Amino acid sequence: MRRTVRSMTTALGVGFSLYFAARAIWWIEQPAVPLLIIAAIVLYLAATLTAVLASSADGVRMPAGAAVLVLVAGIAVPTLVSLALVPQMRGAPFATWYIGAIGVLAVVCIVRRRLLLGWIVLAILVVSASAYMGVGRAFTLGLVGSITWVVVAHLLIIFWDRAVRDTERLADVQRAVSAWNATQLVRQRERRVRAQRALAIAGPVLSRVVAASGVLTEQERLDARLAEGTMRDELRGAVLLNDAVRRAIADARRRGAVVTVFDEGGLEGMEPARLSEIRDELATVLAGARSNRVIVRAGRDDRIAVTVVGRAAGGAHDDDAVDLWHEIPRAAP
Known part of the structure:
Protein backbone atom coordinates (compact mmCIF):
# COMPACT_ATOMS: atom_id res chain seq x y z
CA MET A 1 0.00 0.00 0.00
CA ALA A 171 6.09 22.10 -14.31
CA ASP A 172 4.46 24.82 -16.43
CA VAL A 173 7.88 26.09 -17.49
CA GLN A 174 9.01 22.56 -18.35
CA ARG A 175 5.86 21.99 -20.43
CA ALA A 176 6.39 25.30 -22.21
CA VAL A 177 10.03 24.43 -22.93
CA SER A 178 9.04 20.99 -24.21
CA ALA A 179 6.39 22.53 -26.46
CA TRP A 180 8.90 25.10 -27.74
CA ASN A 181 11.45 22.38 -28.44
CA ALA A 182 8.84 20.33 -30.28
CA THR A 183 7.87 23.38 -32.34
CA GLN A 184 11.49 24.07 -33.20
CA LEU A 185 12.00 20.46 -34.25
CA VAL A 186 8.96 20.65 -36.51
CA ARG A 187 10.16 23.92 -38.02
CA GLN A 188 13.65 22.52 -38.56
CA ARG A 189 12.14 19.50 -40.29
CA GLU A 190 9.99 21.75 -42.46
CA ARG A 191 13.01 23.89 -43.37
CA ARG A 192 14.98 20.77 -44.31
CA VAL A 193 12.11 19.55 -46.49
CA ARG A 194 11.83 22.94 -48.16
CA ALA A 195 15.59 23.12 -48.70
CA GLN A 196 15.61 19.62 -50.21
CA ARG A 197 12.71 20.52 -52.49
CA ALA A 198 14.45 23.74 -53.54
CA LEU A 199 17.64 21.87 -54.31
CA ALA A 200 15.69 19.30 -56.28
CA ILE A 201 14.13 22.12 -58.33
CA ALA A 202 17.17 24.33 -58.75
CA GLY A 203 19.85 21.66 -58.93
CA PRO A 204 19.30 20.57 -62.55
CA VAL A 205 18.89 24.18 -63.72
CA LEU A 206 22.08 25.31 -61.98
CA SER A 207 23.95 22.35 -63.37
CA ARG A 208 22.78 23.30 -66.88
CA VAL A 209 23.82 26.95 -66.38
CA VAL A 210 27.28 25.92 -65.23
CA ALA A 211 27.68 23.41 -68.04
CA ALA A 212 26.60 25.98 -70.67
CA SER A 213 28.73 28.78 -69.14
CA GLY A 214 25.60 30.91 -68.85
CA VAL A 215 24.65 30.61 -72.51
CA LEU A 216 21.05 29.36 -72.39
CA THR A 217 18.29 28.87 -74.88
CA GLU A 218 14.93 30.59 -74.45
CA GLN A 219 13.41 27.40 -73.07
CA GLU A 220 16.25 27.05 -70.58
CA ARG A 221 15.81 30.66 -69.51
CA LEU A 222 12.11 29.99 -69.00
CA ASP A 223 12.92 26.89 -66.97
CA ALA A 224 15.36 28.93 -64.86
CA ARG A 225 12.71 31.60 -64.18
CA LEU A 226 10.19 28.91 -63.26
CA ALA A 227 12.68 27.25 -60.93
CA GLU A 228 13.51 30.57 -59.27
CA GLY A 229 9.81 31.36 -58.76
CA THR A 230 9.13 27.87 -57.44
CA MET A 231 11.95 28.19 -54.93
CA ARG A 232 10.51 31.49 -53.69
CA ASP A 233 7.08 29.88 -53.37
CA GLU A 234 8.49 27.03 -51.30
CA LEU A 235 10.26 29.43 -48.97
CA ARG A 236 7.53 32.05 -48.65
CA GLY A 237 4.31 30.06 -48.80
CA ALA A 238 4.85 26.33 -48.54
CA VAL A 239 1.70 25.95 -46.41
CA LEU A 240 -0.42 27.17 -49.33
CA LEU A 241 0.99 24.67 -51.78
CA ASN A 242 -0.03 21.23 -52.92
CA ASP A 243 0.59 19.57 -56.29
CA ALA A 244 -2.48 21.19 -57.88
CA VAL A 245 -1.51 24.69 -56.69
CA ARG A 246 2.06 24.20 -57.88
CA ARG A 247 0.85 23.13 -61.35
CA ALA A 248 -1.53 26.10 -61.59
CA ILE A 249 1.23 28.54 -60.62
CA ALA A 250 3.65 26.98 -63.08
CA ASP A 251 1.07 27.21 -65.91
CA ALA A 252 0.41 30.88 -65.10
CA ARG A 253 4.13 31.66 -65.21
CA ARG A 254 4.58 29.82 -68.48
CA ARG A 255 2.05 32.10 -70.14
CA GLY A 256 3.94 35.13 -68.80
CA ALA A 257 2.13 36.03 -65.58
CA VAL A 258 4.01 37.09 -62.47
CA VAL A 259 2.79 35.09 -59.45
CA THR A 260 3.75 36.02 -55.90
CA VAL A 261 2.87 33.89 -52.87
CA PHE A 262 2.95 35.19 -49.28
CA ASP A 263 2.20 33.18 -46.17
CA GLU A 264 1.92 35.50 -43.16
CA GLY A 265 0.82 32.78 -40.76
CA GLY A 266 -2.86 32.96 -41.59
CA LEU A 267 -3.21 29.20 -41.88
CA GLU A 268 -1.55 28.28 -38.57
CA GLY A 269 -3.62 25.98 -36.38
CA MET A 270 -6.14 25.21 -39.11
CA GLU A 271 -7.62 21.73 -39.32
CA PRO A 272 -6.01 19.59 -42.04
CA ALA A 273 -9.34 18.89 -43.77
CA ARG A 274 -10.18 22.59 -44.12
CA LEU A 275 -6.62 23.39 -45.19
CA SER A 276 -6.89 20.81 -47.98
CA GLU A 277 -10.16 22.40 -49.14
CA ILE A 278 -8.54 25.85 -49.19
CA ARG A 279 -5.66 24.56 -51.31
CA ASP A 280 -8.02 22.91 -53.77
CA GLU A 281 -10.06 26.11 -54.10
CA LEU A 282 -6.88 28.14 -54.55
CA ALA A 283 -5.72 25.80 -57.32
CA THR A 284 -9.07 26.24 -59.11
CA VAL A 285 -8.88 30.04 -58.87
CA LEU A 286 -5.30 30.16 -60.15
CA ALA A 287 -6.10 27.81 -63.00
CA GLY A 288 -8.81 30.18 -64.20
CA ALA A 289 -6.87 33.42 -63.64
CA ARG A 290 -5.82 35.42 -66.74
CA SER A 291 -4.22 38.38 -64.95
CA ASN A 292 -0.73 39.57 -65.75
CA ARG A 293 0.19 39.72 -62.08
CA VAL A 294 -1.30 37.49 -59.40
CA ILE A 295 -0.74 37.90 -55.67
CA VAL A 296 -1.70 35.13 -53.23
CA ARG A 297 -1.67 36.15 -49.58
CA ALA A 298 -2.56 34.20 -46.43
CA GLY A 299 -2.94 36.96 -43.85
CA ARG A 300 -3.84 36.92 -40.18
CA ASP A 301 -7.53 37.66 -40.53
CA ASP A 302 -10.28 36.25 -38.35
CA ARG A 303 -12.63 35.70 -41.29
CA ILE A 304 -10.56 35.40 -44.50
CA ALA A 305 -7.87 32.73 -44.81
CA VAL A 306 -6.50 33.47 -48.30
CA THR A 307 -6.87 36.43 -50.64
CA VAL A 308 -6.09 36.19 -54.37
CA VAL A 309 -5.63 39.46 -56.26
CA GLY A 310 -5.06 39.69 -60.03
CA ARG A 311 -3.89 42.86 -61.76
CA ALA A 312 -3.99 43.57 -65.46
CA ALA A 313 -1.15 45.45 -67.14
CA GLY A 314 -1.98 48.88 -68.58
CA GLY A 315 -4.81 49.90 -66.20
CA ALA A 316 -5.26 53.67 -65.94
CA HIS A 317 -5.89 53.55 -62.19
CA ASP A 318 -5.09 51.02 -59.49
CA ASP A 319 -8.77 50.12 -59.09
CA ASP A 320 -9.16 49.61 -62.84
CA ALA A 321 -6.02 47.41 -62.90
CA VAL A 322 -7.56 44.84 -60.53
CA ASP A 323 -9.33 42.24 -62.63
CA LEU A 324 -9.38 39.40 -60.07
CA TRP A 325 -10.38 39.49 -56.42
CA HIS A 326 -11.14 36.24 -54.66
CA GLU A 327 -11.35 35.61 -50.90
CA ILE A 328 -11.32 32.14 -49.39
CA PRO A 329 -13.01 32.16 -45.96
CA ARG A 330 -11.36 30.62 -42.95
CA ALA A 331 -14.47 28.58 -42.14
CA ALA A 332 -16.12 26.27 -44.61
CA PRO A 333 -19.13 27.91 -46.33
Whole structure:
Protein backbone atom coordinates (compact mmCIF):
# COMPACT_ATOMS: atom_id res chain seq x y z
CA MET A 1 0.00 0.00 0.00
CA ARG A 2 1.45 3.30 -1.11
CA ARG A 3 1.88 5.79 1.69
CA THR A 4 0.95 9.36 0.93
CA VAL A 5 1.41 12.56 2.89
CA ARG A 6 -2.28 12.71 3.67
CA SER A 7 -2.46 9.13 4.94
CA MET A 8 0.54 9.69 7.20
CA THR A 9 -0.83 12.94 8.65
CA THR A 10 -4.21 11.25 9.15
CA ALA A 11 -2.58 8.39 11.03
CA LEU A 12 -0.66 10.84 13.22
CA GLY A 13 -3.81 12.82 14.01
CA VAL A 14 -5.79 9.72 14.94
CA GLY A 15 -2.88 8.32 16.96
CA PHE A 16 -2.41 11.46 19.05
CA SER A 17 -6.15 11.71 19.61
CA LEU A 18 -6.33 8.17 20.95
CA TYR A 19 -3.28 8.80 23.11
CA PHE A 20 -4.83 11.81 24.84
CA ALA A 21 -8.18 10.02 25.19
CA ALA A 22 -6.43 7.09 26.87
CA ARG A 23 -4.56 9.49 29.13
CA ALA A 24 -7.85 11.10 30.12
CA ILE A 25 -9.34 7.87 31.49
CA TRP A 26 -6.23 6.94 33.47
CA TRP A 27 -7.58 8.36 36.71
CA ILE A 28 -5.31 8.46 39.69
CA GLU A 29 -8.03 9.91 41.88
CA GLN A 30 -11.79 9.69 41.50
CA PRO A 31 -13.24 12.80 39.79
CA ALA A 32 -16.10 14.58 41.44
CA VAL A 33 -18.31 14.16 38.35
CA PRO A 34 -16.89 11.32 36.20
CA LEU A 35 -19.67 11.61 33.60
CA LEU A 36 -18.46 15.09 32.63
CA ILE A 37 -14.98 13.74 31.84
CA ILE A 38 -16.47 10.88 29.84
CA ALA A 39 -18.63 13.37 27.95
CA ALA A 40 -15.53 15.49 27.27
CA ILE A 41 -13.64 12.45 25.97
CA VAL A 42 -16.51 11.42 23.69
CA LEU A 43 -16.95 14.96 22.35
CA TYR A 44 -13.21 15.34 21.78
CA LEU A 45 -12.91 12.03 19.91
CA ALA A 46 -15.96 12.83 17.80
CA ALA A 47 -14.62 16.27 16.89
CA THR A 48 -11.08 15.07 16.16
CA LEU A 49 -12.08 12.06 14.06
CA THR A 50 -14.58 14.17 12.14
CA ALA A 51 -11.99 16.90 11.54
CA VAL A 52 -9.39 14.37 10.39
CA LEU A 53 -11.55 12.05 8.31
CA ALA A 54 -14.33 14.28 6.90
CA SER A 55 -13.92 14.71 3.15
CA SER A 56 -14.51 17.92 1.21
CA ALA A 57 -14.77 18.98 -2.42
CA ASP A 58 -11.05 19.79 -2.77
CA GLY A 59 -10.00 16.96 -0.46
CA VAL A 60 -8.01 19.25 1.87
CA ARG A 61 -10.11 22.02 3.41
CA MET A 62 -12.16 20.95 6.41
CA PRO A 63 -15.94 20.99 5.79
CA ALA A 64 -17.98 23.67 7.55
CA GLY A 65 -19.91 21.12 9.66
CA ALA A 66 -16.71 19.61 11.01
CA ALA A 67 -15.36 23.10 11.73
CA VAL A 68 -18.43 23.91 13.83
CA LEU A 69 -18.03 20.66 15.81
CA VAL A 70 -14.35 21.46 16.42
CA LEU A 71 -15.24 24.91 17.73
CA VAL A 72 -17.84 23.43 20.08
CA ALA A 73 -15.33 20.87 21.34
CA GLY A 74 -12.68 23.55 21.83
CA ILE A 75 -15.05 25.49 24.06
CA ALA A 76 -16.74 22.60 25.89
CA VAL A 77 -13.94 20.11 26.60
CA PRO A 78 -11.80 22.30 28.92
CA THR A 79 -14.92 23.40 30.77
CA LEU A 80 -16.31 19.87 31.20
CA VAL A 81 -12.99 18.51 32.44
CA SER A 82 -12.44 21.40 34.86
CA LEU A 83 -15.98 21.22 36.26
CA ALA A 84 -15.60 17.45 36.80
CA LEU A 85 -12.68 18.00 39.17
CA VAL A 86 -12.20 19.88 42.37
CA PRO A 87 -9.80 22.83 42.01
CA GLN A 88 -7.00 21.00 43.83
CA MET A 89 -7.06 18.16 41.24
CA ARG A 90 -7.05 20.32 38.09
CA GLY A 91 -3.26 20.21 37.88
CA ALA A 92 -3.01 16.41 38.11
CA PRO A 93 -1.41 14.64 35.07
CA PHE A 94 -4.65 12.98 34.04
CA ALA A 95 -6.53 16.29 34.45
CA THR A 96 -4.34 18.28 32.03
CA TRP A 97 -4.84 15.96 29.06
CA TYR A 98 -7.15 18.43 27.37
CA ILE A 99 -4.31 20.97 26.95
CA GLY A 100 -2.43 18.69 24.57
CA ALA A 101 -5.67 17.31 23.12
CA ILE A 102 -7.10 20.69 22.14
CA GLY A 103 -3.63 21.66 20.86
CA VAL A 104 -3.76 18.66 18.53
CA LEU A 105 -7.26 19.70 17.45
CA ALA A 106 -5.96 23.18 16.59
CA VAL A 107 -3.10 21.65 14.58
CA VAL A 108 -5.62 19.53 12.66
CA CYS A 109 -7.51 22.73 11.79
CA ILE A 110 -4.30 24.31 10.52
CA VAL A 111 -3.37 21.27 8.43
CA ARG A 112 -6.86 21.14 6.92
CA ARG A 113 -6.61 24.78 5.84
CA ARG A 114 -8.85 26.24 8.56
CA LEU A 115 -6.11 28.55 9.77
CA LEU A 116 -8.31 31.10 11.52
CA LEU A 117 -10.29 28.37 13.27
CA GLY A 118 -7.08 26.76 14.49
CA TRP A 119 -5.90 29.97 16.10
CA ILE A 120 -9.35 30.60 17.58
CA VAL A 121 -9.36 27.13 19.17
CA LEU A 122 -5.86 27.76 20.53
CA ALA A 123 -6.94 31.13 21.95
CA ILE A 124 -9.95 29.48 23.63
CA LEU A 125 -7.62 26.85 25.12
CA VAL A 126 -5.26 29.52 26.50
CA VAL A 127 -8.14 31.46 28.07
CA SER A 128 -9.83 28.35 29.49
CA ALA A 129 -6.70 26.76 30.94
CA SER A 130 -5.55 30.07 32.41
CA ALA A 131 -8.98 30.66 33.96
CA TYR A 132 -9.24 27.22 35.58
CA MET A 133 -5.56 26.69 36.53
CA GLY A 134 -3.95 30.09 36.57
CA VAL A 135 -1.74 31.51 33.83
CA GLY A 136 1.62 30.38 35.20
CA ARG A 137 0.43 26.89 36.04
CA ALA A 138 -1.28 26.43 32.65
CA PHE A 139 1.88 27.34 30.75
CA THR A 140 3.96 25.08 32.96
CA LEU A 141 1.62 22.09 32.44
CA GLY A 142 1.71 22.02 28.64
CA LEU A 143 0.26 25.18 27.14
CA VAL A 144 3.65 26.18 25.72
CA GLY A 145 3.82 22.90 23.82
CA SER A 146 0.37 23.36 22.28
CA ILE A 147 1.22 26.88 21.17
CA THR A 148 4.49 25.65 19.68
CA TRP A 149 2.70 22.89 17.73
CA VAL A 150 0.26 25.36 16.21
CA VAL A 151 2.98 27.84 15.24
CA VAL A 152 5.13 25.12 13.66
CA ALA A 153 2.11 23.66 11.83
CA HIS A 154 1.20 27.07 10.43
CA LEU A 155 4.76 27.69 9.22
CA LEU A 156 4.93 24.23 7.63
CA ILE A 157 1.66 24.83 5.79
CA ILE A 158 2.96 28.17 4.47
CA PHE A 159 6.20 26.58 3.26
CA TRP A 160 4.36 23.57 1.84
CA ASP A 161 1.94 25.73 -0.16
CA ARG A 162 4.82 27.82 -1.45
CA ALA A 163 6.70 24.68 -2.50
CA VAL A 164 3.59 23.37 -4.29
CA ARG A 165 3.20 26.67 -6.16
CA ASP A 166 6.87 26.66 -7.13
CA THR A 167 6.58 23.06 -8.31
CA GLU A 168 3.52 23.88 -10.40
CA ARG A 169 5.28 26.88 -11.95
CA LEU A 170 8.32 24.73 -12.69
CA ALA A 171 6.09 22.10 -14.31
CA ASP A 172 4.46 24.82 -16.43
CA VAL A 173 7.88 26.09 -17.49
CA GLN A 174 9.01 22.56 -18.35
CA ARG A 175 5.86 21.99 -20.43
CA ALA A 176 6.39 25.30 -22.21
CA VAL A 177 10.03 24.43 -22.93
CA SER A 178 9.04 20.99 -24.21
CA ALA A 179 6.39 22.53 -26.46
CA TRP A 180 8.90 25.10 -27.74
CA ASN A 181 11.45 22.38 -28.44
CA ALA A 182 8.84 20.33 -30.28
CA THR A 183 7.87 23.38 -32.34
CA GLN A 184 11.49 24.07 -33.20
CA LEU A 185 12.00 20.46 -34.25
CA VAL A 186 8.96 20.65 -36.51
CA ARG A 187 10.16 23.92 -38.02
CA GLN A 188 13.65 22.52 -38.56
CA ARG A 189 12.14 19.50 -40.29
CA GLU A 190 9.99 21.75 -42.46
CA ARG A 191 13.01 23.89 -43.37
CA ARG A 192 14.98 20.77 -44.31
CA VAL A 193 12.11 19.55 -46.49
CA ARG A 194 11.83 22.94 -48.16
CA ALA A 195 15.59 23.12 -48.70
CA GLN A 196 15.61 19.62 -50.21
CA ARG A 197 12.71 20.52 -52.49
CA ALA A 198 14.45 23.74 -53.54
CA LEU A 199 17.64 21.87 -54.31
CA ALA A 200 15.69 19.30 -56.28
CA ILE A 201 14.13 22.12 -58.33
CA ALA A 202 17.17 24.33 -58.75
CA GLY A 203 19.85 21.66 -58.93
CA PRO A 204 19.30 20.57 -62.55
CA VAL A 205 18.89 24.18 -63.72
CA LEU A 206 22.08 25.31 -61.98
CA SER A 207 23.95 22.35 -63.37
CA ARG A 208 22.78 23.30 -66.88
CA VAL A 209 23.82 26.95 -66.38
CA VAL A 210 27.28 25.92 -65.23
CA ALA A 211 27.68 23.41 -68.04
CA ALA A 212 26.60 25.98 -70.67
CA SER A 213 28.73 28.78 -69.14
CA GLY A 214 25.60 30.91 -68.85
CA VAL A 215 24.65 30.61 -72.51
CA LEU A 216 21.05 29.36 -72.39
CA THR A 217 18.29 28.87 -74.88
CA GLU A 218 14.93 30.59 -74.45
CA GLN A 219 13.41 27.40 -73.07
CA GLU A 220 16.25 27.05 -70.58
CA ARG A 221 15.81 30.66 -69.51
CA LEU A 222 12.11 29.99 -69.00
CA ASP A 223 12.92 26.89 -66.97
CA ALA A 224 15.36 28.93 -64.86
CA ARG A 225 12.71 31.60 -64.18
CA LEU A 226 10.19 28.91 -63.26
CA ALA A 227 12.68 27.25 -60.93
CA GLU A 228 13.51 30.57 -59.27
CA GLY A 229 9.81 31.36 -58.76
CA THR A 230 9.13 27.87 -57.44
CA MET A 231 11.95 28.19 -54.93
CA ARG A 232 10.51 31.49 -53.69
CA ASP A 233 7.08 29.88 -53.37
CA GLU A 234 8.49 27.03 -51.30
CA LEU A 235 10.26 29.43 -48.97
CA ARG A 236 7.53 32.05 -48.65
CA GLY A 237 4.31 30.06 -48.80
CA ALA A 238 4.85 26.33 -48.54
CA VAL A 239 1.70 25.95 -46.41
CA LEU A 240 -0.42 27.17 -49.33
CA LEU A 241 0.99 24.67 -51.78
CA ASN A 242 -0.03 21.23 -52.92
CA ASP A 243 0.59 19.57 -56.29
CA ALA A 244 -2.48 21.19 -57.88
CA VAL A 245 -1.51 24.69 -56.69
CA ARG A 246 2.06 24.20 -57.88
CA ARG A 247 0.85 23.13 -61.35
CA ALA A 248 -1.53 26.10 -61.59
CA ILE A 249 1.23 28.54 -60.62
CA ALA A 250 3.65 26.98 -63.08
CA ASP A 251 1.07 27.21 -65.91
CA ALA A 252 0.41 30.88 -65.10
CA ARG A 253 4.13 31.66 -65.21
CA ARG A 254 4.58 29.82 -68.48
CA ARG A 255 2.05 32.10 -70.14
CA GLY A 256 3.94 35.13 -68.80
CA ALA A 257 2.13 36.03 -65.58
CA VAL A 258 4.01 37.09 -62.47
CA VAL A 259 2.79 35.09 -59.45
CA THR A 260 3.75 36.02 -55.90
CA VAL A 261 2.87 33.89 -52.87
CA PHE A 262 2.95 35.19 -49.28
CA ASP A 263 2.20 33.18 -46.17
CA GLU A 264 1.92 35.50 -43.16
CA GLY A 265 0.82 32.78 -40.76
CA GLY A 266 -2.86 32.96 -41.59
CA LEU A 267 -3.21 29.20 -41.88
CA GLU A 268 -1.55 28.28 -38.57
CA GLY A 269 -3.62 25.98 -36.38
CA MET A 270 -6.14 25.21 -39.11
CA GLU A 271 -7.62 21.73 -39.32
CA PRO A 272 -6.01 19.59 -42.04
CA ALA A 273 -9.34 18.89 -43.77
CA ARG A 274 -10.18 22.59 -44.12
CA LEU A 275 -6.62 23.39 -45.19
CA SER A 276 -6.89 20.81 -47.98
CA GLU A 277 -10.16 22.40 -49.14
CA ILE A 278 -8.54 25.85 -49.19
CA ARG A 279 -5.66 24.56 -51.31
CA ASP A 280 -8.02 22.91 -53.77
CA GLU A 281 -10.06 26.11 -54.10
CA LEU A 282 -6.88 28.14 -54.55
CA ALA A 283 -5.72 25.80 -57.32
CA THR A 284 -9.07 26.24 -59.11
CA VAL A 285 -8.88 30.04 -58.87
CA LEU A 286 -5.30 30.16 -60.15
CA ALA A 287 -6.10 27.81 -63.00
CA GLY A 288 -8.81 30.18 -64.20
CA ALA A 289 -6.87 33.42 -63.64
CA ARG A 290 -5.82 35.42 -66.74
CA SER A 291 -4.22 38.38 -64.95
CA ASN A 292 -0.73 39.57 -65.75
CA ARG A 293 0.19 39.72 -62.08
CA VAL A 294 -1.30 37.49 -59.40
CA ILE A 295 -0.74 37.90 -55.67
CA VAL A 296 -1.70 35.13 -53.23
CA ARG A 297 -1.67 36.15 -49.58
CA ALA A 298 -2.56 34.20 -46.43
CA GLY A 299 -2.94 36.96 -43.85
CA ARG A 300 -3.84 36.92 -40.18
CA ASP A 301 -7.53 37.66 -40.53
CA ASP A 302 -10.28 36.25 -38.35
CA ARG A 303 -12.63 35.70 -41.29
CA ILE A 304 -10.56 35.40 -44.50
CA ALA A 305 -7.87 32.73 -44.81
CA VAL A 306 -6.50 33.47 -48.30
CA THR A 307 -6.87 36.43 -50.64
CA VAL A 308 -6.09 36.19 -54.37
CA VAL A 309 -5.63 39.46 -56.26
CA GLY A 310 -5.06 39.69 -60.03
CA ARG A 311 -3.89 42.86 -61.76
CA ALA A 312 -3.99 43.57 -65.46
CA ALA A 313 -1.15 45.45 -67.14
CA GLY A 314 -1.98 48.88 -68.58
CA GLY A 315 -4.81 49.90 -66.20
CA ALA A 316 -5.26 53.67 -65.94
CA HIS A 317 -5.89 53.55 -62.19
CA ASP A 318 -5.09 51.02 -59.49
CA ASP A 319 -8.77 50.12 -59.09
CA ASP A 320 -9.16 49.61 -62.84
CA ALA A 321 -6.02 47.41 -62.90
CA VAL A 322 -7.56 44.84 -60.53
CA ASP A 323 -9.33 42.24 -62.63
CA LEU A 324 -9.38 39.40 -60.07
CA TRP A 325 -10.38 39.49 -56.42
CA HIS A 326 -11.14 36.24 -54.66
CA GLU A 327 -11.35 35.61 -50.90
CA ILE A 328 -11.32 32.14 -49.39
CA PRO A 329 -13.01 32.16 -45.96
CA ARG A 330 -11.36 30.62 -42.95
CA ALA A 331 -14.47 28.58 -42.14
CA ALA A 332 -16.12 26.27 -44.61
CA PRO A 333 -19.13 27.91 -46.33
